[in-house]
Amino acid sequence: MRLGASPITSADLHGLLDLVPDPTVAVDRDLRVVAASRAAGLLLDRRHSDLAGLSLDDFLPGGVLDPEAKLDVRRPDGSELPVEISVRVIEVDSGPVLMVAIRDVTERRGRAAALREAGERFKRLFEDGPVAMALVGDDLVLAEVNAAFCKLTGYSAEELSGLTFNDISHPDDRDVGLRLVRGTFTGEIPAFKLDKRYLKKDGEVVWVEVSVSSIRDEEGRPIKTLGVMQDITERRLALTHAHEELDRLARERDRILEFAGEGIYHVDEDGRITFANPAAAKMLGWPLEALLGKPAHELLHHTHADGSHFSRYDCPIHGPSERAVRHATDDVFWRRDGRSFAVHYTSAPVSEPGVAGAVVVFTDVSEQVAMQAALHDARARAARERLKAAEAERARWARELHDETLQGLAALHVQLASRVRTGTVDEMVVQMREAQEQIESEMDKLRGLIADLRPAALDELGLEASVQDLAERTQVVYGIEVDTRLELHDTEGAPQRLAPDVETAAYRIAQESLSNAARHAGASRVFVEVAQRDGKLRICVTDDGGGFDPGGESSGFGLRGMRERVDLLAGELEIGSQPGSGTKVTALLPVG
Ligand SMILES: Nc1ncnc2c1ncn2[C@@H]1O[C@H](COP(=O)(O)OP(=O)(O)OP(=O)(O)O)[C@@H](O)[C@H]1O
Numbered sequence: 001m002r003l004g005a006s007p008i009t010s011a012d013l014h015g016l017l018d019l020v021p022d023p024t025v026a027v028d029r030d031l032r033v034v035a036a037s038r039a040a041g042l043l044l045d046r047r048h049s050d051l052a053g054l055s056l057d058d059f060l061p062g063g064v065l066d067p068e069a070k071l072d073v074r075r076p077d078g079s080e081l082p083v084e085i086s087v088r089v090i091e092v093d094s095g096p097v098l099m100v101a102i103r104d105v106t107e108r109r110g111r112a113a114a115l116r117e118a119g120e121r122f123k124r125l126f127e128d129g130p131v132a133m134a135l136v137g138d139d140l141v142l143a144e145v146n147a148a149f150c151k152l153t154g155y156s157a158e159e160l161s162g163l164t165f166n167d168i169s170h171p172d173d174r175d176v177g178l179r180l181v182r183g184t185f186t187g188e189i190p191a192f193k194l195d196k197r198y199l200k201k202d203g204e205v206v207w208v209e210v211s212v213s214s215i216r217d218e219e220g221r222p223i224k225t226l227g228v229m230q231d232i233t234e235r236r237l238a239l240t241h242a243h244e245e246l247d248r249l250a251r252e253r254d255r256i257l258e259f260a261g262e263g264i265y266h267v268d269e270d271g272r273i274t275f276a277n278p279a280a281a282k283m284l285g286w287p288l289e290a291l292l293g294k295p296a297h298e299l300l301h302h303t304h305a306d307g308s309h310f311s312r313y314d315c316p317i318h319g320p321s322e323r324a325v326r327h328a329t330d331d332v333f334w335r336r337d338g339r340s341f342a343v344h345y346t347s348a349p350v351s352e353p354g355v356a357g358a359v360v361v362f363t364d365v366s367e368q369v370a371m372q373a374a375l376h377d378a379r380a381r382a383a384r385e386r387l388k389a390a391e392a393e394r395a396r397w398a399r400e401l402h403d404e405t406l407q408g409l410a411a412l413h414v415q416l417a418s419r420v421r422t423g424t425v426d427e428m429v430v431q432m433r434e435a436q437e438q439i440e441s442e443m444d445k446l447r448g449l450i451a452d453l454r455p456a457a458l459d460e461l462g463l464e465a466s467v468q469d470l471a472e473r474t475q476v477v478y479g480i481e482v483d484t485r486l487e488l489h490d491t492e493g494a495p496q497r498l499a500p501d502v503e504t505a506a507y508r509i510a511q512e513s514l515s516n517a518a519r520h521a522g523a524s525r526v527f528v529e530v531a532q533r534d535g536k537l538r539i540c541v542t543d544d545g546g547g548f549d550p551g552g553e554s555s556g557f558g559l560r561g562m563r564e565r566v567d568l569l570a571g572e573l574e575i576g577s578q579p580g581s582g583t584k585v586t587a588l589l590p591v592g
């Protein structure tokens with residue numbers, strides 16, 4: 001090399017070397033340093049002036065002839081640094097010298113070593129690791145697969161070579177896999193994860209989670225795609241199983257809702273119906289689909305039973321959750337045809353992730369409500385009847401006391417008064433005796449009345465003796481023949497006692513029948529039977545009178561009272577009569 005016309009002098013060399021960016025030494029033919037740059041001094045840890053005269057071998061063993069050789073410079077303290085050199089020959093006045101530029105490559109070599117190491121680690125992991133991996137080229141052919149991948153797919157590496165990853169993918173997963181992998185090569189998709197299926201060599205399906213990332217060259221261009229696969233067959237099976245179970249439960253739920261007798265619907269937060277079952281639609285008179293999306297309150301709950309407006313803001317179904325659980329029987333829902341029906345409903349708030357509002361379950365209770373009303377009416381009617389009967393009974397006793405006892409006492413009073421004023425002592429004695437007899441007769445009548453009011457004999461003697469007494473009194477009072485067959489005693493003649501309410505009812509039935517026979521029938525004979533058989537007490541009163549139509553209207557209370565007593569004891573009453581052919585009253589009362 002010549003710089004200008006005049007050759008470079010040895011003295012120029014020092015200045016020249018300092019212009020070169022890399023540390024540089026100039027050596028002569030014998031490889032002895034003739035000059036060194038300051039940078040070379042720093043690199044070699046010597047004063048650059050001390051370098052002159054040293055042999056290149058002293059600090060750069062290995063020579064300079066092989067530019068590919070890996071060289072190290074040696075410092076005086078024995079430490080070494082990796083370097084690269086470049087050599088040029090230049091001519092100076094004393095002849096040719098070699099300019100040896102020495103570049104410190106510690107950093108680059110370190111990087112390369114790290115890369116090499118990482119590469120080796122990856123190689124080991126790829127080859128021997130438990131994770132299935134495959135490298136795919138841009139032709140989508142499996143460029144390299146590891147043992148774990150072979151194990152996963154059941155193919156050998158040889159069998160796989162030349163195949164694309166799609167050749168062993170499940171047909172349904174091919175398109176998406178292809179699209180994504182192509183994306184990694186165009187650079188649109190740097191990495192992705194995908195659950196997909198491979199078809200193993202034996203045809204079995206294996207589910208894998210593939211993590212795919214592209215491998216790039218130094219300029220960042222994708223050259224290969226690496227897929228790392230994890231076998232998730234079991235997880236998928238469990239997932240499939242869970243889905244199936246969920247589907248089954250959903251079908252079960254749908255079936256329950258489908259066939260439930262109760263109306264069920266769900267309203268969302270805005271009060272709109274999002275779901276209703278067939279029973280709800282039927283009760284409300286709407287086609288099922290027509291209910292969906294409608295505001296429930298305005299559709300079916302807008303008006304109270306009394307016709308007044310029912311604001312949605314007062315409705316417990318749409319109210320705050322703590323008020324929202326309600327049972328209501330005095331409420332009504334409105335049908336499509338504008339008629340209402342009584343309901344019993346429950347509203348439960350729903351607050352789960354993604355769902356809100358309330359579920360309402362309702363039943364039509366109009367029949368129960370109607371039945372209750374009817375029962376109420378019947379009870380009121382019965383109470384009125386009882387009151388009337390009691391009043392009539394009292395009127396009868398007033399009549400009896402007035403017509404019989406008071407009349408008698410009044411007559412007695414008149415007789416006695418006149419005798420006191422006019423009579424002699426003898427006449428008075430006679431009168432006193434007559435009065436005594438009359439008083440006794442009145443007392444007898446009163447006793448009879450009292451016995452009718454409350455048959456004391458019933459408590460003391462039992463039913464048989466009381467009915468016998470009643471028959472005898474009727475015979476005396478009305479002058480008709482009364483026969484009895486009373487079988488309410490044991491073999492030794494001791495009275496058979498029954499529950500007090502049964503005895504009272506039986507006595508009153510016999511009494512009323514006897515009284516009717518005597519007063520209305522025009523009978524000459526009456527036959528009274530009382531007996532207990534098969535857990536039932538039978539009272540039967542037959543007369544040979546004129547008979548009557550038992551279905552006809554009557555203002556009396558006797559027969560009505562009789563029926564009521566029998567009903568109260570859950571017994572049976574039969575009145576067999578026809579005008580002209582006598583009457584037979586039969587009552588059967590259950591005895592505990
Ligand atoms: N054994 C009978 N023979 C003929 N008619 C009868 C007989 N029993 C009842 N009747 C007819 O049935 C009617 C109704 O009888 P019921 O005992 O209910 O009332 P009552 O006897 O008229 O009045 P009360 O019993 O209140 O004093 C009687 O008025 C009578 O016409």
Ligand SMILES: [Mg+2]
Nearest residue numbers: 516556558559
């Ligand atoms: Mg009567």
